[in-house]
Amino acid sequence: MTDASHRAAVAERAARAGGVVAREQFRGDLSVDSKANKNDLVTETDRDAQRQVVATIRAEFPDDRFLCEEDLSTRAGPEADREPEAVDSVPDSGSLWVIDPIDGTANYVRGMRLWGTAVSAIVDGEPVASVTYLPSYGDLYAAGPENVTRDGTELSVSGRTDPETFAVAPVGWWDRDDRAEFGRLCSAVGDRFGDIRRLGSFQATLAHVADGALEGLVCTRPMAPWDTLAGVHMVRQAGGTVTDLDGEPWTHDSDSVVASNGEAHEAFVAAGNEALRGE
Missing domain, CATH: 3.40.190.80 (D-Maltodextrin-Binding Protein; domain 2)
Incomplete structure (x- = not known):
């Protein structure tokens, strides 16, 4: 398996793992805070899902860096003595994982189904694999080195011209x-x-x-x-x-x-x- 293919497989596994955490708490009793403004929402579930994504990736790539929407703290546990390396921008070299644990948190909080967990594997500043998992719909979009699929079926953009x-x-x-x-x-x-x-x-x-x-x-x-x-x-x-x-x-x-x-x-x-x- 090539490095890009390995990263694609891990991105899919991590997005599914984080999405499952979010799905289990969807339409439940959520702890909701606001960030930059009243409508910029974050839940404790965002943080829980992100920890699961990061832990899944680190099991395969323990030394890689992370760029995440939420705080990267791992809380207590086996990872607490060695926190992941966090960055605040995409570097031009090296390996990086970019994570949004719940993209569409406002939808999530309102009980609307359109939200997802997004994971990208970046090498030397460019994506080599990316996944968006929409747990409420059961759809997983994955782009690897050669194509993009939804639930295993290869995709292409719309052919409309008008x-x-x-x-x-x-x-x-x-x-x-x-x-x-x-x-x-x-x-x-x-x-x-x-x-x-x-x-x-x-x-x-x-x-x-x-x-x-x-x-x-x-x-x-x-x-x-x-x-x-x-x-x-x-x-x-x-x-x-x-x-x-x-x-x-x-x-x-x-x-x-x-x-x-x-x-x-x-x-x-x-x-x-x-x-x-x-x-």
């Missing part, structure tokens, strides 16, 4: 003072495409671009690596296009995200620029 038939998602989070930008984005997407979806989980949205359920998404804001890396890798492996609002290939430090099936990509870029700059 923008008036496209379903497109405006994605991101705007503070109350910036909500006008979100309104402009919805308007710009609505003017150019056939329909709009807002799912509440960035990784699930990217997975649905990879599997052809959506033709694309537009995000005018910089997003964290745990929100994006897994799904971006999937879209690209499925034959799609991912850029920033300048039309340049997306990287983990880009200030915007535009993902599409590759058809009429310029219309996605134009919609984002209209929202961001009023163009």
Whole structure:
């Protein structure tokens, strides 16, 4: 087994393990806190699921680094005497795991089924494997060195070519003072495409671009690596296009995200620029 294949297998195992922890507590009595604002939620289940993901990975790759959405503390137990090495950005060299234990926590807290556990294996700054597991649906999206699958079936992006038939998602989070930008984005997407979806989980949205359920998404804001890396890798492996609002290939430090099936990509870029700059 190659190193990339090994990492892909471990990413799948870890995402399933963390997703099971979250699924067991779904619609239960949750301990919920807020972070940056009243709607930026975190639960103790996020932390429990993340610990399970990290422990599963460390059993195979004990010396690798981690970039996680939640605090990386392992609490007490056999791992407590040797905490994982945490970083706050994606390094250009070495091995890294990027984890979002519950992507779509707001959906999770409200009892809505669309949320997932996302795991990406990064080597020398680039994804070599990524997984998004949607436990409430039983679907597992996995991108390895050569392709992307859903529950073992190989995927490709939508083959639609007429923008008036496209379903497109405006994605991101705007503070109350910036909500006008979100309104402009919805308007710009609505003017150019056939329909709009807002799912509440960035990784699930990217997975649905990879599997052809959506033709694309537009995000005018910089997003964290745990929100994006897994799904971006999937879209690209499925034959799609991912850029920033300048039309340049997306990287983990880009200030915007535009993902599409590759058809009429310029219309996605134009919609984002209209929202961001009023163009």
